Amino acid sequence: MSVEKPVRVGVIGAGMMGSGHASCVAQSARGELMAIADVDLGRAKEMADHHGAAAYAGHGELLVGEDADAVIVCTPDWAHREVCVDAAAAGKHVLVEKPLAMTLEDCDAIIKACDEAGVVLMVGQILRFDPRYGAVKAVLESGEIGDMSYLYARRSNTLLQPRRFEGRTTVLHYLAVHDVDWMLWAMGEPVTEVYAAASRKALTDLGVDDSVFLTLKFASGAVGCIQVAWILPEQASHNLDAYLEVTGTKGALFIDTPNAGVRFESQRPSRIDTTYGFAVGGQTGGALREEVEHFLRCVQEGGEPLIDGRQARAAVAVVEAAAESVRTGQPVRLPAP
Numbered sequence: 464m465s466v467e468k469p470v471r472v473g474v475i476g477a478g479m480m481g482s483g484h485a486s487c488v489a490q491s492a493r494g495e496l497m498a499i500a501d502v503d504l505g506r507a508k509e510m511a512d513h514h515g516a517a518a519y520a521g522h523g524e525l526l527v528g529e530d531a532d533a534v535i536v537c538t539p540d541w542a543h544r545e546v547c548v549d550a551a552a553a554g555k556h557v558l559v560e561k562p563l564a565m566t567l568e569d570c571d572a573i574i575k576a577c578d579e580a581g582v583v584l585m586v587g588q589i590l591r592f593d594p595r596y597g598a599v600k601a602v603l604e605s606g607e608i609g610d611m612s613y614l615y616a617r618r619s620n621t622l623l624q625p626r627r628f629e630g631r632t633t634v635l636h637y638l639a640v641h642d643v644d645w646m647l648w649a650m651g652e653p654v655t656e657v658y659a660a661a662s663r664k665a666l667t668d669l670g671v672d673d674s675v676f677l678t679l680k681f682a683s684g685a686v687g688c689i690q691v692a693w694i695l696p697e698q699a700s701h702n703l704d705a706y707l708e709v710t711g712t713k714g715a716l717f718i719d720t721p722n723a724g725v726r727f728e729s730q731r732p733s734r735i736d737t738t739y740g741f742a743v744g745g746q747t748g749g750a751l752r753e754e755v756e757h758f759l760r761c762v763q764e765g766g767e768p769l770i771d772g773r774q775a776r777a778a779v780a781v782v783e784a785a786a787e788s789v790r791t792g793q794p795v796r797l798p799a800p
């Protein structure tokens with residue numbers, strides 16, 4: 464595509480993430496927000512009216528009705544495959560929210576459809592665009608902390624998340640996939656074995672786990688531990704409580720996410736985001752904007768996305784192995800990639 468021409472984009476799924484993606488496209492010089500689609504047409508219309516875009520009741524109508532170059536797929540975790548495959552078949556470049564899909568079979572179908580259509584496939588693994596996680600990766604690569612020994616990551620959400628998804632996704636697919644992808648990327652080597660254990664006390668009515676603790680063995684002998692949970696009280700002052708520690712033979716790095724640099728105490732849950740998606744002077748900034756800009760640049764200039772379908776699939780493979788380990792109580796070995 465010509466670098467002079469903005470990428471015409473349709474956003475599919477007008478929920479929490481769709482809203483953020485739509486604003487990023489609308490404010491980008493590289494993008495033109497053409498349309499919003501949602502199975503809930505009222506929701507699509509509300510967002511479309513806000514941006515002066517067209518609204519559709521489903522992805523099929525958007526693909527037929529709009530001459531878009533690309534789509535951003537922000538449907539829930541279990542509704543990525545059909546939308547992405549249809550979009551690729553219609554010749555649209557695809558940015559799909561994480562996880563690429565909830566099964567490896569669905570991941571493969573999406574990758575194949577995009578390969579066959581010759582379109583860009585990028586996955587919204589947002590930690591790759593978080594400057595703190597990027598800075599840690601750069602130090603690891605510099606060799607300054609020596610040989611990697613262990614990594615530890617924690618990611619907790621409040622009960623709002625599992626409740627709104629009504630048991631249709633899991634804490635592994637929704638949360639763990641973030642840290643698994645980041646660890647695979649930062650380590651630059653595969654996970655060879657996964658062991659995981661889960662607790663299920665608060666979410667028995669939904670039939671999903673409250674928390675999962677994963678132990679990952681890397682090919683080099685380094686060990687990773689990821690702790691994910693989504694049962695913090697809804698009133699918690701942070702919707703996201705995340706932490707990262709990486710330790711090598713010569714040093715260590717730490718990220719403490721709840722420390723956003725701003726503390727807000729009030730009569731209701733009050734959270735300030737200074738990293739992922741915030742507005743300054745009406746302009747959206749943060750990791751989500753960087754992610755969307757990267758995708759638009761890849762489409763315009765023909766570059767390889769920082770996170771493509773195959774890399775995103777590798778994270779889903781680890782998550783799936785963890786789910787199997789929870790079910791069987793045994794460590795699961797992963798096939799060599």
Ligand SMILES: NC(=O)c1ccc[n+]([C@@H]2O[C@H](COP(=O)([O-])OP(=O)(O)OC[C@H]3O[C@@H](n4cnc5c(N)ncnc54)[C@H](O)[C@@H]3O)[C@@H](O)[C@H]2O)c1
Binds near residue numbers: 481521522540542560
């Ligand atoms: N990168 C991140 O940090 C981050 C954070 C939260 C969620 N997510 C991911 O973003 C995706 C969307 O999450 P969300 O929180 O925005 O969900 P949401 O429930 O707020 O929004 C999803 C929207 O998709 C619509 N929808 C469902 N099926 C559809 C279909 N087949 N076609 C068109 N519309 C459909 C729903 O009506 C809803 O409006 C998920 O995959 C989730 O894991 C990413």
